[in-house]
Amino acid sequence: MRWAGQQVGDDDGALPGMPALKGLVRSVQTPEFAGITFHEVRARSVLNRVPGGSPMPFGWTVNPYRGCSHACTYCVVGSTPVLRADGGTVPMADVRPGDALVGTVHGNGLRLLDRTHVLAHWSRRRPVVRVRLADGTTMVVGTEHRLLTRAGWRHATAEGAADHGGAWVVPGDVLVGAETLPAPGLAGVRDVLDESRGADRTLVSVEPAGEETVYDVTTTTGDYVAAGLVHHNCFARNTHTYLDLDAGDDFDRQVVVKLNAPEVLAREVRSPRWTREHVAMGTNTDPYQRAEGRYRLMPGIIRALGASGTPLSILTKGTLLARDLPEVVAAGRDVPVGIGVSLALLDPDLHRSVEPGTPTPRARLDLVRRIADAGLPVGVFVAPVLPGLTDSDAALDALLGEIAAAGAAGASVLALHLRPGTREWFHAWLAREHSHLLERYAALYRRGAYVQQAYREDLKARVAVLLRRHGLDGSGHHMGGRLDGGRGVAPDNPEPWPDGALPRVPAGLVRDTAPEQLSLL
Structure with missing residues (x-):
C-alpha cells in the first residue's frame, strides 16, 4: 500500500479544521482508497457503550476507526412533521441544531416522553419507501430508517436490516405511537398526543417510493417523535462535528484512525470499574477492512481484551x-470468544462471475478450517442464497457439508436481498448470465427488496433438515428486538445467529438480535 508520501497538507485539500484537531498526527489520501481521507489521531478513549434500547446482543464495542464508508442513515423526507417540546410541530427539513424536540427516556421500567435537543442535522438523496398504517398514517422514510414497534426497534426494510444488523417491520407489526406513552413534565404535549389516542398503528405495507432528499438528525436521547411515532436516529454521527467535520457526507468520507487504540483500550479495561462484559467487533463495519492491513490495530485490541478477562x-x-489467529487463540485461553464468517456458495465459476475480487469460497472455507483447527468456535453465515442458482437441496447440502467438515460450530442461511443499487446491477448481471431466471426473480421480488414470504418459509424448512443432517443446527441466538433497554425480548424472527459467532458468556449478558446479512454483492 502506497502510504508513504501521501500526506495531505494545508494546500492539498485537507479540511480546514483538521490541523487544529488535538491528537492529529497526519491526514492521508492514497490511490487505494479513492475519495476517502484517513485522519490519523491519538485517541483518549476507544471503549464504547451501546446505546440503551439497541437490539444488539452486547453492551460494548470497540471501533478503532471513526467514520465509515458504509454508515447507516436513519432518515425521513423533509415534510415529515416532527413534534417540538412546546407541543407544536416543525417539518423535518426545517429542524435546526439546538431545537428542543420530544424524545423518549427510560424510567421505572417504562419508556417516557422527554425533552430532547438536536445536536446535528443533515440531508442527502437516498432510496425511500412509503410506510402505511391502518389508521391512515403515511410516511416516506429511508430504507435503513428505524421505527419503534411493540417488539422493539425495527428497520423499515430488510435491506436496511441486512446492511446494519437488526430486524425489520412486516405487515401486522404494531408501531408505538407517542400517544401511548406517558409524558411527564412536558407542558402542552399531552393535549396534542391525546387527540389521536386509540389510533390503530398496525403496519399495512412498505412500498418502494423511488429516491428523494431525506433528512437525518442526532438528538440527545437518540430518538424523536414524528407523525405520531417514535423514530430512531444516528447517535454516532454527531461525533464528527466535534472534529470540525459535518455529520453527513464527511462521516462517510473522512475516516479517523485511532493509531493508539490498542494502548488506550488496555488502559481502559484495566480500570477497576470495568465489569468485563462482552465486547463485539464487526457488526456494523468489518474490523478487517483493507486499511487494517496497513494499520494493524486489531492484534493489540485482541490482546488487551483477552488479558483483561473480557469476552x-x-x-x-x-x-x-x-x-x-494466534492472538485470538491466546485470548481464547482466558475468555470466551466468538467468530463469524460469511460464505455463500462453492461453485468457483459462479463466484468469479458474481463476486470478482473477493476471497474465493475455498479461501473462506480454509479460514473456517484454520479457525476451528486452532480450537476456536466459528459460525458461518450462508448469505445470500441466490434463488435458482445456489438454493437447490443439492447445492445447499454440499455447501453445508463442506462447512461442517471445516469444523464450523453452526450455520445460518439467509436469502438474497435486492436493495436499490444492488438490484439494478444484479438484474443486469442476471440478464447477461442467466436470462432464463429473469421472470422468476421478477415474481419473487415483485414487492421490494426481499424475497416473498412463501419462498423464505420453503427455504427455512429445507435448510432445517440439512442443518440437522450436518450437525449445524445448534440453538444459536435468535433475532428479536428489545424494548425498554432489554427488559422485554421478542424472539419472533426465526433466523438465528449461528453457534460459534457469539461468545458463550453468562446468560445475563446475552441479548437477542438479528444477524447482519454479509452481502455477496
Whole structure:
C-alpha cells in the first residue's frame, strides 16, 4: 500500500479544521482508497457503550476507526412533521441544531416522553419507501430508517436490516405511537398526543417510493417523535462535528484512525470499574477492512481484551483475520470468544462471475478450517442464497457439508436481498448470465427488496433438515428486538445467529438480535 508520501497538507485539500484537531498526527489520501481521507489521531478513549434500547446482543464495542464508508442513515423526507417540546410541530427539513424536540427516556421500567435537543442535522438523496398504517398514517422514510414497534426497534426494510444488523417491520407489526406513552413534565404535549389516542398503528405495507432528499438528525436521547411515532436516529454521527467535520457526507468520507487504540483500550479495561462484559467487533463495519492491513490495530485490541478477562466476538467477511489467529487463540485461553464468517456458495465459476475480487469460497472455507483447527468456535453465515442458482437441496447440502467438515460450530442461511443499487446491477448481471431466471426473480421480488414470504418459509424448512443432517443446527441466538433497554425480548424472527459467532458468556449478558446479512454483492 502506497502510504508513504501521501500526506495531505494545508494546500492539498485537507479540511480546514483538521490541523487544529488535538491528537492529529497526519491526514492521508492514497490511490487505494479513492475519495476517502484517513485522519490519523491519538485517541483518549476507544471503549464504547451501546446505546440503551439497541437490539444488539452486547453492551460494548470497540471501533478503532471513526467514520465509515458504509454508515447507516436513519432518515425521513423533509415534510415529515416532527413534534417540538412546546407541543407544536416543525417539518423535518426545517429542524435546526439546538431545537428542543420530544424524545423518549427510560424510567421505572417504562419508556417516557422527554425533552430532547438536536445536536446535528443533515440531508442527502437516498432510496425511500412509503410506510402505511391502518389508521391512515403515511410516511416516506429511508430504507435503513428505524421505527419503534411493540417488539422493539425495527428497520423499515430488510435491506436496511441486512446492511446494519437488526430486524425489520412486516405487515401486522404494531408501531408505538407517542400517544401511548406517558409524558411527564412536558407542558402542552399531552393535549396534542391525546387527540389521536386509540389510533390503530398496525403496519399495512412498505412500498418502494423511488429516491428523494431525506433528512437525518442526532438528538440527545437518540430518538424523536414524528407523525405520531417514535423514530430512531444516528447517535454516532454527531461525533464528527466535534472534529470540525459535518455529520453527513464527511462521516462517510473522512475516516479517523485511532493509531493508539490498542494502548488506550488496555488502559481502559484495566480500570477497576470495568465489569468485563462482552465486547463485539464487526457488526456494523468489518474490523478487517483493507486499511487494517496497513494499520494493524486489531492484534493489540485482541490482546488487551483477552488479558483483561473480557469476552469478545469478531464478525468478518474477509480472510485477513487469519493473520491474527494466534492472538485470538491466546485470548481464547482466558475468555470466551466468538467468530463469524460469511460464505455463500462453492461453485468457483459462479463466484468469479458474481463476486470478482473477493476471497474465493475455498479461501473462506480454509479460514473456517484454520479457525476451528486452532480450537476456536466459528459460525458461518450462508448469505445470500441466490434463488435458482445456489438454493437447490443439492447445492445447499454440499455447501453445508463442506462447512461442517471445516469444523464450523453452526450455520445460518439467509436469502438474497435486492436493495436499490444492488438490484439494478444484479438484474443486469442476471440478464447477461442467466436470462432464463429473469421472470422468476421478477415474481419473487415483485414487492421490494426481499424475497416473498412463501419462498423464505420453503427455504427455512429445507435448510432445517440439512442443518440437522450436518450437525449445524445448534440453538444459536435468535433475532428479536428489545424494548425498554432489554427488559422485554421478542424472539419472533426465526433466523438465528449461528453457534460459534457469539461468545458463550453468562446468560445475563446475552441479548437477542438479528444477524447482519454479509452481502455477496
